[in-house]
Amino acid sequence: MARFSVVATGGTFDEIHAGHIALLQKAFEVGQKVIIGVSSDEFAYKNKGKKLNYDFEQRVQNLRKTIKAEFGDVDYVIAKLDNHFGPAVTTGDVQALVASSETQSKGGLLNEIRAEKGLKPVQVIAVDLVKAEDGQPISSSRIRRGEIDKQGRLLKDDSRGLNNS
Secondary structure, eight states: OOSEEEEEEEEOOSSOOHHHHHHHHHHHHHEEEEEEEEEOHHHHHHHHOOOOSSOHHHHHHHHHHHHHHHHOSOOEEEEEESSSSGGGGTOTTOOEEEEETTTTTHHHHHHHHHHHTTOOOOEEEEEOOOBOTTSSBOOHHHHHTTSBOTTOOBOSOOOSOGGGO
16 A cells, blocks of 8 residues: 655656666656656766666657556656656655665755745665676666666676786
């Protein structure tokens, strides 16, 4: 049973992978309605210098297909993110932020901004990063580089040691 009526989560969602699924699973588990922020192309590039495989519209379309396949008929809306927080700083009915353990620290800043706007703080729920076979986090960047697949399986032969030169 959901604990919050509205939760927020977000990401770039370029190469949707097992880590994104874990994040969304937690969001749908704890929230009756989920606001999913998807980074705009401009924000993804400006903020992290990301060169994406898919533009915003294609990433949203891929995300919608993934949600339908993985979670069925769930209540969510997608918001375009041009900053770190999107609707989570302006929408008073957001009660929780579901974030990766890597980005959960932004929850404190989010609550400071919400307090300045007279909004109640949100509860920050952290989801552990999903690790690939090599113990490193699964990421869209690693998938784009051809190191791993979306489940974290290694694709490159990394058995060559650094001492072979």
